[in-house]
Amino acid sequence: MVTELHIKEVPQKQLGINPKKFILWLFMVSIVMVFAALTSGFIVRQAEGNWIIYELPSQLWISTVILVVSSLTAHWALKSAQKSNSLQTKLGLWVTFGLGLVFLSTQVWVWEILVQHDVYLVGNPGGSFLYVLMGVHAFHLISGLIYLMIMLVKSYRANEVSEIQFQLSLSTTYWHFLGGLWIYLYVFLIIYH
Amino acid sequence: MSTANIDLMDEMGHDDHDHHEQGFLSKYIFSTDHKTIAKQFLISGIIWAIIGGLLSVVFRLQLGFPDMDMAWLRPILGEWINIDAATGMGKLDTEFYLALVTMHGTIMVFFVLTAGLSGTFSNFLIPLQIGARDMASGFMNMLSYWFFFASSAIMFISFFISTGPASGSWVIYPPLSALPQSMSGAGLGMTLWLVAMALFIVSTLLGGINYIATVINLRTDGMSFTKLPLTIWAFFLTAIIGLLSFPVLLSAALLLILDRSFGTSFFLSEIYIGGEALPNMGGSPILFQHLFWFLGHPEVYIVLLPSLGITSEIIATNSRKPIFGYKAMIGSMMGIAILSFVVWAHHMFVTGMNPFAGSIFMLLTLIIAVPSAIKAFNYITTLWKGNIIFTPAMMFSIGLVSFFISGGVTGIFLGNAALDIQLHDTYFVTAHFHLVMGSAAFFGMIAGVYHWFPKMFGRMMNRKLGYIHFWTSFIGIYLIFFPMHYIGIAGFPRRYYSFTNFDAFSTFTDLNAFISIAAIATFAAQLIFVFNFFYSIFKGRRATKNPWNSTTLEWTTPIEPGHGNWPGAIPKVYRWPYDLSKPGAKEDFIMQDVPYAETPESNLPHEQELAGLEDKGDNTIKVD
Ligand code: HEM
Ligand SMILES: [Cu+2]
Numbered sequence: 001m002v003t004e005l006h007i008k009e010v011p012q013k014q015l016g017i018n019p020k021k022f023i024l025w026l027f028m029v030s031i032v033m034v035f036a037a038l039t040s041g042f043i044v045r046q047a048e049g050n051w052i053i054y055e056l057p058s059q060l061w062i063s064t065v066i067l068v069v070s071s072l073t074a075h076w077a078l079k080s081a082q083k084s085n086s087l088q089t090k091l092g093l094w095v096t097f098g099l100g101l102v103f104l105s106t107q108v109w110v111w112e113i114l115v116q117h118d119v120y121l122v123g124n125p126g127g128s129f130l131y132v133l134m135g136v137h138a139f140h141l142i143s144g145l146i147y148l149m150i151m152l153v154k155s156y157r158a159n160e161v162s163e164i165q166f167q168l169s170l171s172t173t174y175w176h177f178l179g180g181l182w183i184y185l186y187v188f189l190i191i192y193h
Numbered sequence: 194m195s196t197a198n199i200d201l202m203d204e205m206g207h208d209d210h211d212h213h214e215q216g217f218l219s220k221y222i223f224s225t226d227h228k229t230i231a232k233q234f235l236i237s238g239i240i241w242a243i244i245g246g247l248l249s250v251v252f253r254l255q256l257g258f259p260d261m262d263m264a265w266l267r268p269i270l271g272e273w274i275n276i277d278a279a280t281g282m283g284k285l286d287t288e289f290y291l292a293l294v295t296m297h298g299t300i301m302v303f304f305v306l307t308a309g310l311s312g313t314f315s316n317f318l319i320p321l322q323i324g325a326r327d328m329a330s331g332f333m334n335m336l337s338y339w340f341f342f343a344s345s346a347i348m349f350i351s352f353f354i355s356t357g358p359a360s361g362s363w364v365i366y367p368p369l370s371a372l373p374q375s376m377s378g379a380g381l382g383m384t385l386w387l388v389a390m391a392l393f394i395v396s397t398l399l400g401g402i403n404y405i406a407t408v409i410n411l412r413t414d415g416m417s418f419t420k421l422p423l424t425i426w427a428f429f430l431t432a433i434i435g436l437l438s439f440p441v442l443l444s445a446a447l448l449l450i451l452d453r454s455f456g457t458s459f460f461l462s463e464i465y466i467g468g469e470a471l472p473n474m475g476g477s478p479i480l481f482q483h484l485f486w487f488l489g490h491p492e493v494y495i496v497l498l499p500s501l502g503i504t505s506e507i508i509a510t511n512s513r514k515p516i517f518g519y520k521a522m523i524g525s526m527m528g529i530a531i532l533s534f535v536v537w538a539h540h541m542f543v544t545g546m547n548p549f550a551g552s553i554f555m556l557l558t559l560i561i562a563v564p565s566a567i568k569a570f571n572y573i574t575t576l577w578k579g580n581i582i583f584t585p586a587m588m589f590s591i592g593l594v595s596f597f598i599s600g601g602v603t604g605i606f607l608g609n610a611a612l613d614i615q616l617h618d619t620y621f622v623t624a625h626f627h628l629v630m631g632s633a634a635f636f637g638m639i640a641g642v643y644h645w646f647p648k649m650f651g652r653m654m655n656r657k658l659g660y661i662h663f664w665t666s667f668i669g670i671y672l673i674f675f676p677m678h679y680i681g682i683a684g685f686p687r688r689y690y691s692f693t694n695f696d697a698f699s700t701f702t703d704l705n706a707f708i709s710i711a712a713i714a715t716f717a718a719q720l721i722f723v724f725n726f727f728y729s730i731f732k733g734r735r736a737t738k739n740p741w742n743s744t745t746l747e748w749t750t751p752i753e754p755g756h757g758n759w760p761g762a763i764p765k766v767y768r769w770p771y772d773l774s775k776p777g778a779k780e781d782f783i784m785q786d787v788p789y790a791e792t793p794e795s796n797l798p799h800e801q802e803l804a805g806l807e808d809k810g811d812n813t814i815k816v817d
Contacts, residue, residue: 009788009804011415011765019329019410026402026436033440037487041444041480045459050475122456124475129459132451 024170028177031140035181038136039188042129046192052126056193057113063106064186070099071179074148078172081155084162090155096175097148100141107138130193133185137178144178147171223339225331226756230338231317232649235642237345238309239723244349245300246716252293255285257709259693259702273357290690291360292378298363299348299386301631303393306496308341310638311397311435314499315404315428317645321747322422324413324764326757329406333399340396344389351385359386362688364485367460367478371452374466384453387446394439394446401432401439408432413746415766420785422745422770423509423516426523427502430530431495437534438491445484452476479544486537493630494533498526500637501568501597504590506770507644508572510743511587512579513781515771518571525564525571532561542613551610558608562601569598580774580781584741585659589640592667593633600629603678618688621681624674632670639666639722646726647740651753652733658725662718669715676704742782745770749786768800 045051077092111131114120119127151171154164161168224230251270254261264283267274273289276282316334320327328334351358360378361370365386373380408429412421421429448459452473460481461473509516516522538546538554572594581587603625606612616622639662646654680701685692692698692705739748749764764786772783778795789796789804796804 009767009790011413011767012417013414014412014416017410019406022406022410023330023333023402026405027398030398030402030436030440033437034444037441037444037484038448041448041459041484044483045477045480048477121451123458125457125459125477126475128451128457132448136447 018166021170021173024173028174031177031181034136035133035185038129038133039185042133042188043192045125045129050124052119052124054114054117054119054127054193056189057110057117059106059110059113060186060189063103063110064182066099066103066106067179067182070096070103071176073099074172074175078165078168081161081165081168084160086155086161089161089168090152093148093152093155097145097152100145100148104138104141107134110134126193130189133189137182137185140181141178144171144175147174223335225327225335227316227320227328227331227334228649228754228758230334231313233338234308234312234316234341235649237341238305238313238638239726241300241304241309241345242719243723245297245305246719248293248297248300250713250716251285252290252297253709253712255290255690256692257706259691272355285690287690288360288377289357291362291376291688292357292382294688295360295362295378295386296348296352296358299359299390302363302492302496303390304341304345304348306631306634306638307397307435307492308393310496310499310634310641311404311428311431312338312341312400313638314424314503314641314645315400315432317649318424318747319404319407319428320411321648321750321754321758322425322745323408323411323416324746324766325407325411326759326763328403329410330403333403337396337399337403340392340399344392344396347385347389347392351382351389354381354385356380356382358382364482364489365449366485367449367452367476367481368464371449371460372464372466372471373453387450387453391443391446394443397435397439401435404428404432405436413763413766416785419520420766420769422502423505423519423522423526424499424502424745426526427498427505430526431498431502434491434498434530434533435495438488438495441484442488445481445488448484449481479541479546482541482544483537486540487534489540490537491533493626494529496630496634497597497637498529500593500634500641501526503637503641503644504572504593506743506745507586507590507640508575508594509771509773510644510741510782511582511584511590512576513582513774514575514579515773516571517574517577518567519769519771521567522571525567528564529561532557532564536561539608539610539613542610543617548610555608555610559605562605562608565597565601569594569601582741584643585654585656585663586640586644586741588660588663588667589636589643592663593636593640595667596628596633596636596670600625600627600633604629615684616681618686619681620677620685620687623687624677624681627674627677628670632674636666642726644741645747646729646733647736647752648747648750648754650730650733651736652729653736653740654729654733655725658721662721662725665718665721666715669711669718672711673708673715676708680704739784742780744772744782744784746785749784 073092074096077089077096080088080092111134114127114130119130121128121131148171151164151168154167155161158164220226221229224233251266254263262282263274263285264276264281267276267283270285270289273286274283275286277284316328319325348358356377358378359365359370359382360376361383365383369375370379370383373383408421408425448457451457452459452461456472458473458476460478461471461476462478464471464473505516505522536554536558538550539558542551542554576591603621607616607622607625643654643659646652683698683701685698685701693702736752738752746764746766750758751760766785767788768783768785770785772778774781775783775795778792783792783795789800793801793804
């Protein structure tokens with residue numbers, strides 16, 4: 001039987017971002033909401049008065065710079081993986097990981113300084129909020145470190161680092177996100193503390 | 194690990210995939226198949242619904258028959274029934290009464306109508322209706338269920354500790370919930386509640402992220418957003434609301450945990466307990482309410498939207514008519530989703546908030562009634578002049594519309610900041626949300642089970658039992674909640690153990706007894722459903738491939754779809770999901786995967802053109 005159809009009706013391929021990348025983004029959205037809640041709670045509570053005022057330790061600058069640099073090294077590791085440069089990739093990952101640890105220690109150092117200035121977790125919410133914001137961020141940073149560790153293991157297992165460049169691009173995105181989140185928190189604290 | 198999943202999904206395209214056997218564990222327990230996970234959520238939800246319902250029976254006994262001897266409940270409730278030494282009468286422990294109400298609310302709102310509803314139908318229908326082999330990440334999906342399971346286990350365990358489960362109500366307002374010494378249920382029970390809810394939030398987020406990613410990325414060819422069934426739109430928007438609101442509850446819970454266990458004062462200020470001042474200074478319990486209701490109000494729509502989606506589908510199919518106002522439905526769901534984030538303070542009118550803020554929130558609250566009303570109208574206009582087929586699913590869907598309207602109307606009263614001074618925290622509120630949220634969402638869920646049971650288990654549920662179940666539930670629910678409005682208007686507050694202590698309320702003794710009897714009868718009627726459900730899984734009549742003559746893709750799968758859903762290629766989509774009773778068509782429905790080229794008799798001019806079938810005056814078109 002002859003079938004002569006001139007069909008224009010071709011079902012369109014639907015837009016497809018890589019689902020894993022998309023999942024990562026959604027995950028980051030949920031983290032943003034956690035901090036949106038905490039920082040807006042901060043503002044609402046502050047507006048009610050009875051709020052201690054203190055100097056924000058200047059050491060927070062140091063941790064901020066460290067985290068920014070670690071973002072650069074993370075980026076460098078990714079770029080090296082795309083160029084199949086195994087050595088530089090691993091080096092980049094290690095340096096990022098190390099800087100992440102240094103960042104965490106700086107945050108702990110800041111807490112010690114806060115305690116010296118009589119700002120405690122327990123007490124006026126003005127102080128408690130600072131600890132909570134830093135603490136919850138540090139918690140997420142630790143998850144970022146674990147993610148980096150996994151990528152390090154993968155980079156040693158892979159025959160070619162370029163094989164893991166997609167996964168690396170995800171972990172790098174997450175790391176940049178954690179950096180960006182910190183900068184948001186820092187700016188927020190400078191304005192509202 | 195999720196890598197493995199993506200690979201698996203590609204693999205499933207091959208036809209030879211089916212014959213590799215899965216073990217029992219990976220098939221039924223730690224399954225990553227969305228259909229199995231959906232059934233796990235459904236059955237867990239049913240179990241929780243029974244538990245939650247039983248709790249309400251106990252406190253309704255107390256409310257309806259305050260003088261009753263409850264000694265017979267001692268075998269189950271043990272120490273929670275206090276035996277009076279002199280008379281030998283058993284009385285419900287007052288603090289346990291509060292625990293019952295708290296757990297009833299928590300279980301119903303979160304475990305049944307969030308996890309049980311979204312977990313079941315989003316999981317089951319999203320891949321099937323958008324034409325995907327599975328979720329974006331089957332592994333995360335499995336984790337989502339098991340987090341829910343862990344959360345359930347902890348919540349369940351909290352019933353068996355000596356101080357009892359959490360008792361600060363489902364909204365867990367501090368200071369009651371923040372001070373373990375305030376009441377027995379604020380101790381370990383509250384801690385377990387918080388742990389369980391934290392796990393629950395993780396579960397919801399894992400699930401929700403997956404739903405969103407799947408809807409956006411895994412739609413089959415041709416399935417554009419304007420061809421998505423309204424069910425999928427509803428699940429999609431629900432997941433987005435959840436993604437944005439549940440993290441806020443997590444933050445609130447975190448601060449509450451710090452207050453409880455680490456001595457901070459986020460929510461606590463200048464409190465005396467037993468005559469002694471607590472060290473906490475400078476906290477704000479109102480802050481907690483803001484954080485809670487920022488989740489809490491969107492949460493009520495998280496509960497309701499999936500049911501509305503299910504209803505849209507069922508009403509259209511069984512009216513044999515396209516849904517009225519498809520785009521308006523999507524638009525109003527979007528409107529609801531956005532507005533649901535800006536009305537939370539209507540739960541806080543009487544917290545001493547600035548009256549100006551109160552009127553802003555009042556305005557926004559009344560605005561959200563508009564998209565809700567649009568939806569209600571669209572259901573009714575879809576039914577209008579339809580060839581209605583009264584399947585049990587259809588009856589429950591119509592029941593939903595009824596509850597949604599009668600409960601929504603009282604929302605407008607409550608949304609008035611001035612009226613709310615009288616009505617707040619009375620049984621009027623209880624009546625309002627049990628109709629509009631509780632019963633409506635519950636009916637949607639039940640309707641969904643009746644409608645998609647054939648796809649889930651390859652068998653049909655018994656119709657007669659379905660009708661009995663519908664009429665008893667429908668009448669029963671109105672008998673319970675309608676009188677409650679009067680009790681509320683009279684000013685009777687929620688969460689009171691006993692009202693006979695107040696002369697003003699003793700006139701309501703009979704009405705309360707009546708409500709209790711209705712509640713117990715309605716609960717009993719649900720057992721018909723439970724029986725029908727489990728019986729039909731094994732003994733139900735075998736289903737046909739498309740028992741309701743629906744148009745959506747899930748009915749193109751085999752009667753019992755296997756792993757990967759379609760044995761061959763995934764169908765492509767050519768048309769919207771509501772080509773029902775299209776003029777000229779051979780049958781009264783055309784499925785979504787039928788090209789316009791095959792239906793020249795019913796195509797509209799622009800569709801004709803799309804299909805390349807526009808009349809050219811020659812006879813080139815011959816379809817075999
Ligand atoms: C017409 C739209 C609606 C309006 C104007 C409205 C308004 C309100 C207001 C003002 C309250 C607070 C009453 C008080 O505590 O004093 C309230 C409570 C409530 N509403 Fe609605 N509502 C509407 C629809 C809904 C819908 C669709 C749902 C659920 C799907 C819902 C669920 C609830 C719940 C659960 C509560 C009580 C929460 C609690 O205190 O335990 N409402 N509603
Ligand atoms: Cu609300």
